[in-house]
Amino acid sequence: GVKIASLLKETGLVTLDPGFMNTASTESAITYIDGDEGILRYRGYPIDQLAKNSSFLETAYLLIYGELPDEETLDAVTRRIKRHTILHEDFKEFFTAFPRNGHPMAVLQAGISALATYYQHTLDPKDPHQLETATVLLMAKVPTMIAYIAKRATGLPLLYPDASKSYVEDFLRMTFALPYQEDVDPALVKALDMLLILHADHEQNCSTSTVRMVGSSHANIYASIAAGVGALSGPLHGGANEAVLDMLGKIQAEGGGVDDFMRRVKDKEDGVRLMGFGHRVYKHYDPRAAIVKEAAHEVLGKLGKSDELLEIAMGLEEIALNDDYFVERKLYPNVDFYTGLIYKAMGFPTQMFTPLFALGRLPGWIAQYREMITDPATKIGRPRQVYIGETERQYTDISER
Numbered sequence: 001g002v003k004i005a006s007l008l009k010e011t012g013l014v015t016l017d018p019g020f021m022n023t024a025s026t027e028s029a030i031t032y033i034d035g036d037e038g039i040l041r042y043r044g045y046p047i048d049q050l051a052k053n054s055s056f057l058e059t060a061y062l063l064i065y066g067e068l069p070d071e072e073t074l075d076a077v078t079r080r081i082k083r084h085t086i087l088h089e090d091f092k093e094f095f096t097a098f099p100r101n102g103h104p105m106a107v108l109q110a111g112i113s114a115l116a117t118y119y120q121h122t123l124d125p126k127d128p129h130q131l132e133t134a135t136v137l138l139m140a141k142v143p144t145m146i147a148y149i150a151k152r153a154t155g156l157p158l159l160y161p162d163a164s165k166s167y168v169e170d171f172l173r174m175t176f177a178l179p180y181q182e183d184v185d186p187a188l189v190k191a192l193d194m195l196l197i198l199h200a201d202h203e204q205n206c207s208t209s210t211v212r213m214v215g216s217s218h219a220n221i222y223a224s225i226a227a228g229v230g231a232l233s234g235p236l237h238g239g240a241n242e243a244v245l246d247m248l249g250k251i252q253a254e255g256g257g258v259d260d261f262m263r264r265v266k267d268k269e270d271g272v273r274l275m276g277f278g279h280r281v282y283k284h285y286d287p288r289a290a291i292v293k294e295a296a297h298e299v300l301g302k303l304g305k306s307d308e309l310l311e312i313a314m315g316l317e318e319i320a321l322n323d324d325y326f327v328e329r330k331l332y333p334n335v336d337f338y339t340g341l342i343y344k345a346m347g348f349p350t351q352m353f354t355p356l357f358a359l360g361r362l363p364g365w366i367a368q369y370r371e372m373i374t375d376p377a378t379k380i381g382r383p384r385q386v387y388i389g390e391t392e393r394q395y396t397d398i399s400e401r
Ligand code: ACO
Pocket: 019, 235, 236, 237, 238, 240, 265, 272, 273, 274, 275, 276, 277, 278, 279, 280, 281, 329, 331, 334, 335, 336
């Protein structure tokens, strides 16, 4: 890679690779994907082993520090994070500045970038101590922030974090509970913990590349991760989980027939796509989607919710897996085809789905930012272009145009 780069520099040639289909932007030791085989590993550990046995905080530690923690270390890190979960009181005012029905991703992006104004002693990414503190603050405060955004949208009272509860349980409690009713179903805690693990990293995807790109200018980690939240909000990326539910809801409202919808997808009518299908890297069943599909049945079953939308989703998948259009293009369900159904069963409004993805991806963004900022090979991200505009021409006075 370095040789090609210096050759291109010497010759003045540039590569043109729209969407970076075949351009590696970095070396990385965090996440491995084999898209043809449907393999995903964090720091070498297969995703299904982590989903089954790990916890979100343990996986976050693994991604950020490179190894699974021993009990004592995990305990110490958890306690350190829990000490910082309370948001500055002024933040409550901050949230009131936005309309209640504003999209939570927009508020979250603003909130994360605003952390830089409260924690000015943690902004220098070249100071390992500051970077470490910022890592803990982000892991601690983002769940509280997301819970507050959800609560404010409904007008319900905000609850303070409770350090005696687990990370995920406390997030669910702050999001849903009222002051007098605090029990959270342990089955939901377990399911959400697992979904957060599945979303925790996915190498150089759009939002992670954004985090690295912004950080390559030595912008602080809050600014960089806030930019990642913006990238994640798009319907072709993290916003897909919300778009899937909207799509399923529309199909249901139109009578539940999947055939006509699939015809429109295949005819590319009005650019309609089967949301939650397809992936830039996976040309095989997304290993995360298989785990989520199983969880969807389990969670909906446990909650006693038979969901017609799940039936519609399975119908769409069945058609797609046997249809030439999808088979030829190697389009399979991605992680977000079934997540929305679980989030919905848990009681999250559709607009909160992508913030949940952001919470899951947070340790991945942090790990990637830290790897980027400490890698001596990192240079400021600055792609070249192939100019196709006008050649030189002369300015004319406005009266002559
Ligand atoms: N439905 C219908 N057709 C599709 C879909 C889809 N979901 N995805 C791709 N295609 C078709 C394209 O129309 C194209 O067809 P063509 O060869 O006839 O032109 C072909 O498959 C290749 O698609 P591209 O858009 O070139 O593939 P790319 O790698 O650029 O896009 C992406 C990947 C953005 C994920 C795409 O598959 C998509 O839009 N999917 C739906 C949105 C989605 O679920 N996003 C979530 C991604 S995963 C994540 O962020 C967690």
